[in-house]
Amino acid sequence: xxxxxxxxxxxxxxxxxxxxxxxxxxxxxxxxxxxxxxxxxxxxxxxxxxxxxxxxxxxxxxxxxxxxxxxxxxxxxxxxxxxxxxxxxxxxxxxxxxxxxxxxxxxxxxxxxxxxxxxxxxxxxxxxxxxxxxxxxxxxxxxxxxxxxxxxxxxxxxxxxxxxxxxxxxxxxxxxxxxxxxxxxxxxxxxxxxxxxxxxxxxxxxxxxxxxxxxxxxxxxxxxxxxxxxxxxxxxxxxxxxxxxxxxxxxxxxxxxxxxxxxxxxxxxxxxxxxxxxxxxxxxxxxxxxxxxxxxxxxxxxxxxxxxxxxxxxxxxxxxxxxxxx
Amino acid sequence: xxxxxxxxxxxxxxxxxxxxxxxxxxxxxxxxxxxxxxxxxxxxxxxxxxxxxxxxxxxxxxxxxxxxxxxxxxxxxxxxxxxxxxxxxxxxxxxxxxxxxxxxxxxxxxxxxxxxxxxxxxxxxxxxxxxxxxxxxxxxxxxxxxxxxxxxxxxxxxxxxxxxxxxxxxxxxxxxxxxxxxxxxxxxxxxxxxxxxxxxxxxxxxxxxxxxxxxxxxxxxxxxxxxxxxxxxxxxxxxxxxxxxxxxxxxxxxxxxxxxxxxxxxxxxxxxxxxxxxxxxxxxxxxxxxxxxxxxxxxxxxxxxxxxxxxxxxxxxxx
Numbered sequence: 001x002x003x004x005x006x007x008x009x010x011x012x013x014x015x016x017x018x019x020x021x022x023x024x025x026x027x028x029x030x031x032x033x034x035x036x037x038x039x040x041x042x043x044x045x046x047x048x049x050x051x052x053x054x055x056x057x058x059x060x061x062x063x064x065x066x067x068x069x070x071x072x073x074x075x076x077x078x079x080x081x082x083x084x085x086x087x088x089x090x091x092x093x094x095x096x097x098x099x100x101x102x103x104x105x106x107x108x109x110x111x112x113x114x115x116x117x118x119x120x121x122x123x124x125x126x127x128x129x130x131x132x133x134x135x136x137x138x139x140x141x142x143x144x145x146x147x148x149x150x151x152x153x154x155x156x157x158x159x160x161x162x163x164x165x166x167x168x169x170x171x172x173x174x175x176x177x178x179x180x181x182x183x184x185x186x187x188x189x190x191x192x193x194x195x196x197x198x199x200x201x202x203x204x205x206x207x208x209x210x211x212x213x214x215x216x217x218x219x220x221x222x223x224x225x226x227x228x229x230x231x232x233x234x235x236x237x238x239x240x241x242x243x244x245x246x247x248x249x250x251x252x253x254x255x256x257x258x259x260x261x262x263x264x265x266x267x268x269x270x271x272x273x274x275x276x277x278x279x280x281x282x283x284x285x286x287x288x289x290x291x292x293x294x295x296x297x298x299x300x301x302x303x304x305x306x307x308x309x310x311x312x313x314x315x316x317x318x319x320x321x322x323x324x325x326x
Numbered sequence: 327x328x329x330x331x332x333x334x335x336x337x338x339x340x341x342x343x344x345x346x347x348x349x350x351x352x353x354x355x356x357x358x359x360x361x362x363x364x365x366x367x368x369x370x371x372x373x374x375x376x377x378x379x380x381x382x383x384x385x386x387x388x389x390x391x392x393x394x395x396x397x398x399x400x401x402x403x404x405x406x407x408x409x410x411x412x413x414x415x416x417x418x419x420x421x422x423x424x425x426x427x428x429x430x431x432x433x434x435x436x437x438x439x440x441x442x443x444x445x446x447x448x449x450x451x452x453x454x455x456x457x458x459x460x461x462x463x464x465x466x467x468x469x470x471x472x473x474x475x476x477x478x479x480x481x482x483x484x485x486x487x488x489x490x491x492x493x494x495x496x497x498x499x500x501x502x503x504x505x506x507x508x509x510x511x512x513x514x515x516x517x518x519x520x521x522x523x524x525x526x527x528x529x530x531x532x533x534x535x536x537x538x539x540x541x542x543x544x545x546x547x548x549x550x551x552x553x554x555x556x557x558x559x560x561x562x563x564x565x566x567x568x569x570x571x572x573x574x575x576x577x578x579x580x581x582x583x584x585x586x587x588x589x590x591x592x593x594x595x596x597x598x599x600x601x602x603x604x605x606x607x608x609x610x611x612x613x614x615x616x617x618x619x620x621x622x623x624x625x626x627x628x629x630x631x632x633x634x635x636x637x638x639x640x641x642x643x644x645x
Contacts, residue, residue, distance in 0.1 A: 034427075039556035044510035044511065044512065044513075046483070115630075119407045122551065142645070149599065150368070179368055179537065179582075180367070180537070180539070180578065180582050181367060181578065181581045181595055183581070183583075184581050184583070184593030184594055184595040185595045187593055188591075188592055188593055188595070191591050191592070204593050207583075208511070209582070209584045209586075210583055212582055212583065212589055213589060213590055213591065213593055214591075232589075233589060236589075246512060247512065250511040250512045250515045251511055251538050251540065251584060252516070252518070252540030252541050252543065252544040253543065253584045253585075254539035254542070254543045254567060254584060254585055255543055255565070255567060255585075256543045256544075256563045256567050256568070257568065262515065264512075264515060264516060264519070265512045265516075268480050268483065269480070276493060288393065306425035322404070
C-alpha cells in the first residue's frame, strides 16, 4: 500500500472561549491506496473531501488517527520534516489558474519543485520534458498563467505535480470549471500518466460520471464519514447505501427520453454543529426506519464497506414518500 | 404566440485589438409557456446574449444589427428608462450566484417587499405575497424566514429565494443564467423540478442558460446550441439530442461522460480551441475543429432545415 489511513479525524474549534466546542470535519475514516491505483472521494459540498485530502498531505493538522505513506508513519511530522514527503506526494489544487503564481512564467512554475527541493537538473530541459509529457508545445514555456485557458492551466498544474516523480498525486476537483470537451482531455492525461509513470492517485470530485471512468475504487462521503466504499464498477452497478443511490440517480443525463428514475432527497444537509442522532443520513433517507434514528450503523464488509442498517438490494426503489417540509 | 423573438442579432465589442464580433446572426424564438435552453461552452456567447436582451451590455459593447422583439417591441431600441420598467415585472432574471443576487445586509422579507414597489399593494399585502411565494419555493417556516438575512440560509435555499423573488411579479419571461451550477447534484435536481413546477403554475416562458447538457435535456422543451457566438443548431430537445446534425453538437454530446454507457479509460474530446472572435474565418466557424470538414466549409454555411423546427448551420447536413 502506498497510502494507509486509519480512523482519521480532523476537528475544527468553534465558539468563543466560554462555549468552545469542536466540529468534526472528518469523523474517522479509513482507506488504503495501492501503488498505481486511482481512488476517488465523492461527496457534496461540506462533506469533508477537501479537508481529508489536506489532512493526508499534512496541510491540515489531524486530531486523531494514523496516516502511513510508503511504509512510514507520517502523521507526526511537523514543519521542515514534512518537506521530503512533498516530493513523493504531490497536490493539485482546485482552481487551475488560481493555483499558478500569476507573476511566474510557465517554465519557472513547472520547474519550481526542483528549486524548492534543491534537485540539481538542467531546468530548461526539464521544463521542455514536462510540458511535452502533458501535451503542451514548447512555446508555452514563456507564457504567464493569465495567457492560458482553463484546460492549459490544468495541464501546467499536472506538469508541476509530476515534476519530481511523486508516488502519489492528490487531485482536488481536477475538472471543476472546465468545459466538457476539455474535461475529457485532462482525465485522459491523468490516466495516461498514471499508466506510464505508475502513479497512484487520490481524486476528489463531486462529478460521479467522471469517477466512473477514472477510478478503480471509490468512497462516498457524507458529513465527514464514508458511507460506502468499494470497487467503482460494483458501486455503479448496484449502490447499496441510500445516499450513494440518490447521488447516482441525481445526475441528470443528456438524454431527453431517459426515464427519470430518481430518488429525490428531501431536506437540506444537516449542520455539522448539530449532527443527527443514529445514522446521520436518516433525516434525508427515504428508507429510514425507527432503528436508524437511534443507532449509528457500523461499516460492514471488507472490500465493499457499507455503513447502513438496511443496505439496498440492486434496483431498489424508494418507498412511497410522504411529503415533509424540506 | 412568441414572447421573445431574436432575429439576426449581432453584438460587437470595441477592444484594443479591434472589433470583437461576440454574437453573429443569432436567431431563435421563445414561444409562450415554453422552456428554451441555451447550451454551449465557455466563450460561446451565452452571457453576452442575455446581457444584450436585458440591455446590460458593457460600455464597449453594442448591438450592431438585428432585432430582439419582446411583446411587439424591439428591446434594442428601448430607452434605458423603458428597459428599467421592463426588467423585473416583465423580464426577470435568476443568476448563477444566489449570494450575489441578494443583499447581505437587508432581511429577506424587506428585500421581497421592496421589489414589489410598483405593485400598489399595502405593506401587509406585500408581506403576505412574500410569504406565499416563499412557501411555493418550499422554504420552511416562511413567516419566520422574512426576518432572517441571506447568510442564514443554505446555498440551495438562497437560490430558491432568488427564484421566488424573480417570479413574484409573475413576469412573462424568466431568464435563468446557470442557476444550478453552484449547487450540489441532489440540490440541482430539486431546483430544476421546482422551476418546472413554478413555470407551469405561473405560465411564463423560461430562457434557461447552461453548459450542463443533462440539465438542459431534463428541463427544456427546445434547445439552442451556441458555438463562438453563433447558433449552430436549434430545435426541440428531442430533435437536437436524439438526432443532432451539426458536428459540434454531435461532438459535444459525445464528450459528456454521462453518455458513455460503458466504462472507458479514454474519453472523447474536441481538439482545438475556439477561434479568435476578432478575426472570424470567412467560412464555417467550427471548420478548424470539425471532423467532417470539406473544401466547401471555407464558405459561409447555410441554415439547413432538417425537420420542421430543427435547423443546423452546416454545409454537410443531409436532410
